[in-house]
Amino acid sequence: MYKSIVIGTGPAGLTAAIYLARANMNPLVIEGMQPGGQLTTTTEIENFPGFPDGIMGPELMDNMRKQAERFGAEFKSGWVERVDFSTRPFKVQVDGLGELLAETVIISTGASAKYLGIPGEQDNIGRGVSTCATCDGFFFREKKIIVVGGGDSAMEEANFLTRFGSSVTVVNRREELRASKIMQDRARENEKVLWALNRTPLEVVTEGMGLKGLKVLNNETNEEELIEADGVFVAIGHTPNTKFLDNQITTDDVGYIVVKPGTTETNIPGVFACGDVQDTRYRQAISAAGSGCMAAMDAEKFIEGNMVHDWSESLGK
Numbered sequence: 001m002y003k004s005i006v007i008g009t010g011p012a013g014l015t016a017a018i019y020l021a022r023a024n025m026n027p028l029v030i031e032g033m034q035p036g037g038q039l040t041t042t043t044e045i046e047n048f049p050g051f052p053d054g055i056m057g058p059e060l061m062d063n064m065r066k067q068a069e070r071f072g073a074e075f076k077s078g079w080v081e082r083v084d085f086s087t088r089p090f091k092v093q094v095d096g097l098g099e100l101l102a103e104t105v106i107i108s109t110g111a112s113a114k115y116l117g118i119p120g121e122q123d124n125i126g127r128g129v130s131t132c133a134t135c136d137g138f139f140f141r142e143k144k145i146i147v148v149g150g151g152d153s154a155m156e157e158a159n160f161l162t163r164f165g166s167s168v169t170v171v172n173r174r175e176e177l178r179a180s181k182i183m184q185d186r187a188r189e190n191e192k193v194l195w196a197l198n199r200t201p202l203e204v205v206t207e208g209m210g211l212k213g214l215k216v217l218n219n220e221t222n223e224e225e226l227i228e229a230d231g232v233f234v235a236i237g238h239t240p241n242t243k244f245l246d247n248q249i250t251t252d253d254v255g256y257i258v259v260k261p262g263t264t265e266t267n268i269p270g271v272f273a274c275g276d277v278q279d280t281r282y283r284q285a286i287s288a289a290g291s292g293c294m295a296a297m298d299a300e301k302f303i304e305g306n307m308v309h310d311w312s313e314s315l316g317k
């Protein structure tokens, strides 16, 4: 039986692994289908502290893994199919490895950005197509930008991106936006924000090494149009990777794990969550790593018997 099983190897899981291993907790880390997590799909990371010249995403994740291994963390390839948190020790069923037992479990399975599923989109991720304005806005200084989406996040991203772009065009399928009035007003008051509403995205169009723009269907005229842009930010939401939990952990309506504020405690004593899977707000590598550290320290405290589980009370449930 393991003292702690960490599910996922993004910045949250690997930071948890480093802290657990240094605390002699001999963690087992399950890698999942994307060893190293989301940052392995991108190029240069310019905002992770400690790297003044930036660092490539895959290199950063490789370094984190080596650091965890140096202190004795054990890694296994595999995909967690299901868990049983009804009794302790907890049971974690891993594809190809069978059932593993643990005193504590740290869930750091991330949240996947939703994409439009149109031609040209996947081929150009990191080359003009992005799902993270905070991460990539800086690369589009004085360029034309498109934000696809009509919710609060899309409005927030559009406003934020006007700091960099010469213009930011919001493309939304419907005339009406889902965003709250205050977020819409803020975007509408911003002179750099342009609107292409009632338009369905059809294709990300490239030219040479860069983007030419986004081909859309004008739902009113039924004609295709090309909206020129150097960057297309898809802001239609994220899907937290929590299906395997099969409703054993309290989540919000979308599926994000609910933790006791200021901690990584879930509703099940001994099960902790960190990183994007419990983060509806920041979703950054450094915030994921920070909460990974918290989860490891929470798990350690739990095993030492020093944790009072007052989760439900604190959330008013």
Ligand SMILES: Cc1cc2nc3c(=O)[nH]c(=O)nc-3n(C[C@H](O)[C@H](O)[C@H](O)COP(=O)(O)OP(=O)(O)OC[C@H]3O[C@@H](n4cnc5c(N)ncnc54)[C@H](O)[C@@H]3O)c2cc1C
Pocket (backbone or CB within 6 Å): 007, 008, 009, 010, 011, 012, 013, 030, 031, 032, 033, 034, 035, 036, 037, 038, 039, 041, 042, 044, 045, 046, 047, 048, 078, 079, 080, 081, 108, 109, 110, 111, 113, 125, 126, 131, 132, 135, 136, 241, 244, 274, 275, 276, 277, 283, 284, 285, 286, 288
């Ligand atoms: C293209 C791109 C560029 C980005 N650029 C930046 C940037 O410049 N700066 C920044 O701060 N942030 C950036 N981000 C955001 C950052 O990558 C995330 O905030 C961060 O990776 C979240 O870390 P995490 O550990 O919570 O989850 P993730 O990195 O998503 O890792 C999740 C892990 O869980 C595993 N997993 C999932 N389900 C299972 C399962 N059932 N069983 C086992 N394992 C499972 C996966 O295999 C993966 O290893 C970027 C994101 C993307 C997509």
